[in-house]
Amino acid sequence: AQSVTQLDSQVPVFEEAPVELRCNYSSSVSVYLFWYVQYPNQGLQLLLKYLSGSTLVKGINGFEAEFNKSQTSFHLRKPSVHISDTAEYFCAALSGGYQKVTFGTGTKLQVIP
Amino acid sequence: DAGVTQSPTHLIKTRGQHVTLRCSPISGHKSVSWYQQVLGQGPQFIFQYYEKEERGRGNFPDRFSARQFPNYSSELNVNALLLGDSALYLCASSPQGDTQYFGPGTRLTVL
Numbered sequence: 001a002q003s004v005t006q007l008d009s010q011v012p013v014f015e016e017a018p019v020e021l022r023c024n025y026s027s028s029v030s031v032y033l034f035w036y037v038q039y040p041n042q043g044l045q046l047l048l049k050y051l052s053g054s055t056l057v058k059g060i061n062g063f064e065a066e067f068n069k070s071q072t073s074f075h076l077r078k079p080s081v082h083i084s085d086t087a088e089y090f091c092a093a094l095s096g097g098y099q100k101v102t103f104g105t106g107t108k109l110q111v112i113p
Numbered sequence: 114d115a116g117v118t119q120s121p122t123h124l125i126k127t128r129g130q131h132v133t134l135r136c137s138p139i140s141g142h143k144s145v146s147w148y149q150q151v152l153g154q155g156p157q158f159i160f161q162y163y164e165k166e167e168r169g170r171g172n173f174p175d176r177f178s179a180r181q182f183p184n185y186s187s188e189l190n191v192n193a194l195l196l197g198d199s200a201l202y203l204c205a206s207s208p209q210g211d212t213q214y215f216g217p218g219t220r221l222t223v224l
């Protein structure tokens with residue numbers, strides 16, 4: 001069964017500093033990967049996705065992620081964070097047929113002024 | 114274009130009652146999925162429907178059921194509510210089932 005691991009439950013970072021949120025997945029078949037952001041009391045907003053092609057994926061709000069098949073990772077990065085980036089970030093994977101998306105447990109990004 | 118819409122936004126029920134949650138997908142999207150997000154956890158997959166047929170089911174009891182209508186909107190039904198069913202219920206739509214776009218959710222509180 002597909003699993004997604006987000007090792008960091010909370011990541012504090014100073015404003016304008018770079019950040020990396022880690023995500024590892026397990027799959028023996030082709031996989032689609034996603035990062036979503038969730039602000040308090042809201043639904044999930046799609047940040048970026050990897051379906052195929054270039055392993056470096058650029059998303060909204062200046063975020064990007066790199067698909068690494070050999071390390072089964074899909075880490076999210078931003079070179080300079082803003083206060084408005086404070087939110088919870090979820091990594092997710094979809095594999096096999098068009099069935100379920102498996103989510104990680106989430107990483108809370110806290111941007112410190 | 115309007116995004117995924119869900120109703121109601123909040124709901125309070127008591128144990129043993131029944132609840133129906135509704136979802137309207139993005140125009141043109143034929144797939145709808147339902148997720149349960151308990152406070153402090155990631156969303157857990159409940160169902161996926163595509164063209165009115167069930168495509169996938171998560172590890173939830175038979176008290177949970179869903180259906181998709183000809184206009185691709187969907188309902189999630191939960192019978193015999195338990196305290197543990199309190200959660201944010203998220204609906205997501207997709208053109209074919211890959212990239213999913215989420216609605217704002219329905220917050221269900223069971224007392």
